[in-house]
Amino acid sequence: MRNDKNLLKCLLMFFSFSILASAQNKTAKITVKNNLDFARKEVVSIKGKSLFNIVLGKKTADLRIKNEGTAAYVVLQWADNNQDGKLDELLFLADVPAKGKTKYTIVFDKSIPLPESAVTAYSRFVPERTDDYAWENDKVAFRTYGPDAQERVEKKLPEGTLTSGIDLWLKRTDKPIINKWYAENTKSPGYYHIDHGEGYDPYQVGLSRGTGGIGIWEANSLSVSQNFVGYKTITAGPLRTVFELYYAPWTYYEVNETKRISLDIGSNFSKFEILYKSNRPLPNLATGIALHDNKGEVKINKKEGWFRYAEKMDGVFLGEGIVTNPKIVADAFTDVPETKGGSNLLVVTHPKDNKLVYYAGFAWQKSGQVEDAVDWDTLLQKQAKLLANPLKLTIKGN
Known part of the structure; x- marks a missing residue:
């Protein structure tokens, strides 16, 4: 009976380690889709269950996101929205063509330098x-x-x-x-x-x-x-x-x-x-x-x-x-x-x-952003369309 318990304990430990190792090796693919007829460069976020599944068993400080089209890594920002000490949201700047898609890859590699933004909020x-x-x-x-x-x-x-x-x-x-x-x-x-x-x-x-x-x-x-x-x-x-x-x-x-x-x-x-x-x-x-x-x-x-x-x-x-x-x-x-x-x-x-x-x-x-009321109306119309048609993120694990 004692040997059976030890065997069961070893199997559980091995199974848990296997799950963790699998999670640590896992990356993810992100597709950002734009349904509007103009290009968009916007801050988007990953949160909730999707974020939890991505970072489970990994170091968030090692996370990087690469634009597959340009091969460039993008600027990131982590957010603790309720300030409880836990990260709630991962923000990055998505660049998506009109009526098109942009694909991104999440990797965990601390050797890749984190890019810095030339501008800031x-x-x-x-x-x-x-x-x-x-x-x-x-x-x-x-x-x-x-x-x-x-x-x-x-x-x-x-x-x-x-x-x-x-x-x-x-x-x-x-x-x-x-x-x-x-x-x-x-x-x-x-x-x-x-x-x-x-x-x-x-x-x-x-x-x-x-x-x-x-x-x-x-x-x-x-x-x-x-x-x-x-x-x-x-x-x-x-x-x-x-x-x-x-x-x-x-x-x-x-x-x-x-x-x-x-x-x-x-x-x-x-x-x-x-x-x-x-x-x-x-x-x-x-x-x-x-x-x-x-x-x-x-x-x-x-x-x-x-x-x-x-x-x-x-x-x-x-x-x-x-x-x-x-x-x-x-x-x-x-x-x-x-x-x-x-x-x-x-x-x-x-x-x-x-x-x-x-x-x-x-x-x-x-x-230099506008010249007159016509330009300003165009920006307002665009903002209304952005709110009615948010960018759509699809996340798939590898």
């Missing part, structure tokens, strides 16, 4: 300028404001800002500018309000929603939150930056709001995921775009789910826009109250499951 809390939170990629940059900036307004101190709207930084370089501009502003206050060759910040949020702030539309009036009261940086890049902003309960509905914001390299649009709880059912959630002096042009396309404002800022074209699922849109219109600086293009939605998702962004003529 990035975000951070900025205590040196009161308490902004700022984020950027190679196309665009944004910021919004925290409790110290609000307290400065309430106490009538300098450098104060009271708004939950989203500010735009107009950059015309694909290099990072957040750290540089804030550092220079510390030495020379007002530095980033002047274009030194990389862009500048002429955008005024004021009482408006900036580009992508939210509110509740009721009785012909927009109720909004104040500055964020807390934040969490989830990942700073290089392919995607993700962070969360937390807001104190606001309005009669006692809305507890979390903004989860992400930005990928190569995109003009930040993704906003508004997660909320409230003591009473909300009539709606609205997101908006500042109309500034109301001299620009509004375009509303409820059928495709995109909404934009086209204006001149310091004599140069600037296009701002919001893109979302048209099925959740209840209405869209301009709101021009008597209070100066509070005009918005509003998109009123009926979100589901206490979550609202939309994309908000811009393009500036001096960046």
Whole structure:
């Protein structure tokens, strides 16, 4: 009997070792398919069961992904989205032709150098300028404001800002500018309000929603939150930056709001995921775009789910826009109250499951990305198509 037990134990150990060895030798093939009639270069992800099956029994630090068409290895980013110490997602930049496919191979070989990205997505809390939170990629940059900036307004101190709207930084370089501009502003206050060759910040949020702030539309009036009261940086890049902003309960509905914001390299649009709880059912959630002096042009396309404002800022074209699922849109219109600086293009939605998702962004003529409103409309139409037709990943093990 004892010998039988020892034999069974040996067989189980051998069987377990065989499974592990097989897993360690396993690679995988990825096919990324594009159904649209234009080429796409986007950040895609592997997560869940597919990721678990690939990395089981292996060192994630050894993982590499090769584009079979070019034989080049691609930039990777691991993400721990809930910050529990476990990797949830593997990101890489897919390059797929129009109406076509690109094939990739996953290998585990630490001798292959990991490529670095020439451009990056990035975000951070900025205590040196009161308490902004700022984020950027190679196309665009944004910021919004925290409790110290609000307290400065309430106490009538300098450098104060009271708004939950989203500010735009107009950059015309694909290099990072957040750290540089804030550092220079510390030495020379007002530095980033002047274009030194990389862009500048002429955008005024004021009482408006900036580009992508939210509110509740009721009785012909927009109720909004104040500055964020807390934040969490989830990942700073290089392919995607993700962070969360937390807001104190606001309005009669006692809305507890979390903004989860992400930005990928190569995109003009930040993704906003508004997660909320409230003591009473909300009539709606609205997101908006500042109309500034109301001299620009509004375009509303409820059928495709995109909404934009086209204006001149310091004599140069600037296009701002919001893109979302048209099925959740209840209405869209301009709101021009008597209070100066509070005009918005509003998109009123009926979100589901206490979550609202939309994309908000811009393009500036001096960046070389657009020349006019026609170009900006084309980018918005393209973004709407991207959301409706995500790239499709197929993963097969070898």
